[in-house]
Amino acid sequence: xxxxxxKTLCVMGIILLAALAAVSLFVGKYxxxxxxxxxxxxxxxxVFWTLRASRTYVGAIGGFALGxxxxxxxxxxxxxxxxxxxIGVSSGASAGAAAGILFLSEAGAVTVxxxxxxxxxxxxxxxxxxxxxxxxxxxxxLAGIAVHALAQTILMCLKLTADPERQLASIEYWIMxxxxxxxxxxxxxxxxxxxxxxxxxxxxxxxxxxxxGEEGESRMLGVNVGSLRLFVxxxxxxxxxSVVSLTGLISxxxxxxxxxxxxxxxxxxxxxxxxxxxxxGSLLIGADILARSVAASExxxxxxxxxxxxxxxILLIYRSAKKL
Numbered sequence: 389x390x391x392x393x394x395k396t397l398c399v400m401g402i403i404l405l406a407a408l409a410a411v412s413l414f415v416g417k418y419x420x421x422x423x424x425x426x427x428x429x430x431x432x433x434x435v436f437w438t439l440r441a442s443r444t445y446v447g448a449i450g451g452f453a454l455g456x457x458x459x460x461x462x463x464x465x466x467x468x469x470x471x472x473x474x475i476g477v478s479s480g481a482s483a484g485a486a487a488g489i490l491f492l493s494e495a496g497a498v499t500v501x502x503x504x505x506x507x508x509x510x511x512x513x514x515x516x517x518x519x520x521x522x523x524x525x526x527x528x529x530l531a532g533i534a535v536h537a538l539a540q541t542i543l544m545c546l547k548l549t550a551d552p553e554r555q556l557a558s559i560e561y562w563i564m565x566x567x568x569x570x571x572x573x574x575x576x577x578x579x580x581x582x583x584x585x586x587x588x589x590x591x592x593x594x595x596x597x598x599x600x601g602e603e604g605e606s607r608m609l610g611v612n613v614g615s616l617r618l619f620v621x622x623x624x625x626x627x628x629x630s631v632v633s634l635t636g637l638i639s640x641x642x643x644x645x646x647x648x649x650x651x652x653x654x655x656x657x658x659x660x661x662x663x664x665x666x667x668x669g670s671l672l673i674g675a676d677i678l679a680r681s682v683a684a685s686e687x688x689x690x691x692x693x694x695x696x697x698x699x700x701x702i703l704l705i706y707r708s709a710k711k712l
Contacts (some may be wrong), residue, residue, distance in 0.1 A: 390657070390658070390659040390660070391653075391655075391657075393653065394653050394655075394657065394659030394660065394663070395659070397652050397653060397659075397663055398659060398662055398663055398666065401662075401663050401666030401667060401670065401705050402666060403449060403623045404666070404670050405666055405669045405670045408670055408673040408674055408709075409447075409448055409673055410442070410443050411677060412444040412447065412673050412676060413436065413440045413441065413444055414440070414441070414499050414678055415435055415677050415680050415681055416439075416440065416680055417680075418435055420432055420435060420436055422547040429475070432628055436663050437572065438450070438571050438572050438573075439570075439571055439572075440445065440611065441572070442570055442571050442572040443568075443570045443574055443637075443676070444673065445575070445577055445579070446567060446570050446631075446634055446635065446672060447567055447578065447669065447672045447673040447676050448669040448672075449579055449582055449583065449631075449667040449669070450582070450586070450631040450634065450635055450638075450669075451583045451641055451645075451665075451669035451670065451671055451672030451673060452665035452668050452669040453521070453525075453585070453586060453627040453628065453630070453631050453665070453668070454472065454628060454631060454638065454641040454642045454645070454668045454672070455542065455641060455642065455645030455646065455649075455664040455666070455667055455668020455669065455671070456586060456589060456590075456624075456627070456645075456661060456664055456665040456668065457627050457642055458470075458471045458472065458641070458642030458645055458646045458662040458664065458668070459630045459646040459665075460589060460596060460621070460624040460650070460661075460662050460688075461475060461621075461624060462599045462619060462646050462658065463586070463595060463596055463597065463599070463619060464599045464600065464620060464621060465528045467528055467529060468606045468647065468704055469529050469574050469643070469704060469705075470496020470528055470529065470532075470644035470699070471640070471642040472506075472511045472625075472628045472632075472642040473637075473639050473640065473642065473643070474674060475509075475510075475513055475528060475529065475531070475532030475535070475536075476510075476512075476513055476532040476534075476535030476536040476539060477509050477534075477625055477628055477629075478506070478529075478534045478628070478632060478637055478638075478639070479512060479535070479539035479540055479543070479629070480505040480506045480507075480508055480510075480535065480539045481502045481503070481505050481506040481508065481629050481632045481633070481637075482502075482505070482507025482539065482562070482563055482632075482637050483507065483539045483540075483542045483543045483546065483634075484502045484503070484504050484508075485498050485502040485505065485559075485562055485632075485633060486503060486546040486547065486550075486559045486562075486563075487501050487505070487546060488500065488501030488502065488556055489555055489558050489559055489562070489597065490546055490550055490559075497516070498562070498633055499578060499629075499633040499634075502545050502593065502629050502632060502633035503625075503626060503629035503630070503633065505539070505629075506625050506628060506629040506632075507622065507626075507629070508626050509612075509626055510621055510622065511530045512531075512538075513528065513532050513535050513536050514621070515616075516531035516535070517531045518535065527532075527620075537601055543559075543563075545558070547559055547560075552690070556658055558667055559671050561636070562636040562637070563636060563637050564633075564636060564637070564688035564690060565633055565635055565636040565637045565638045565639070565670075565678075565681070565688050565690040566635065566636055566687050566688050566689055567676045567685065567689060568686050571632060572633070574634070575634060575665050576603070578630045578631070578633060578634050579630075581626065582625075582630040582631060584620045585623050585624070585627035585630070586627060588623050589620070589623055589624060589627070589661075590658070590661065590662075592620060593657075593658040593661055594621070595616055595674040596661075597634055597656065599613065599616060599617055599620065599621040600656075607616070621664075623627040635689070637690060638672065638689055638690055638693060638699070639690045639694050639697055640694055640696065640697020640698070640701070641671050641672055641693055641697075641701070642668070643697055643699055643701065644667075644668075644671060644693075644696060644697055645664045645667040645668035645671060646660075646664040647700070647704075648664075648667045649661075649663035649667055650666040671693065671696075672689070672693075674692075675689045675692035675693050676689050678692050679691070679692060
């Protein structure tokens, strides 16, 4: 299950994630020092536990979930371009979150509506891809592009009806993607849901790999392909939506992390799935550190993930074209 090489890479991934998390705890406009924290400075301790620790925690767990979900999507759909933002899940979550901001006032409305939008996007993508009986993996990407375009249209319509001074600003801020504003009072339910989904996906790794093969062979092995595929995709989608409802739209981590893990391990085993999560967490925390430190005001995290992800996506498309 875990080769010596994969174990070594996972340990290195854990060390990298822990090192970035330690740096993240002390990066920000308000300076923190270990000396002041140990001396019992109340303000420093409050900033540390309420803001920095929760932000770092969400960055690590959220990035881990996005990287793992990307691995699941790419494996199940047998397509290297499949990722939460490429196949329409993230744009569906964005439209759902905008609807929650506009029409719902209950606590947790954005989380629920964001998940509903992401879930609907997955269902529509699966339905569209099922129309093509050729079994080509590119169909899922084309369906994702269509769903993404539809979700963006809905999002624009919602923004046109939003109050420019209040609701529109909230929608735009959410779409840009940021860990700013996260605190210990707002993350509990989302993080528990995310951890629950991860706890379901990792034991199902063998079944996820079976889904990447031919359907006939999987059925011969006793796998209920349709039900299992739907359950796995819904679980991965729930993990993604529980993250993006907190952070807003974070681009490309679900695409970059699994490819980086496979490039290092040269396989698609459970260790690669774990490494995908570790690289996803490292990418999100690293981007968040840059977002807080490279300019006088905090920048959206997606700027830095897109700077890595967009060229990588172009490279993947170029390599795929060369194989044709």
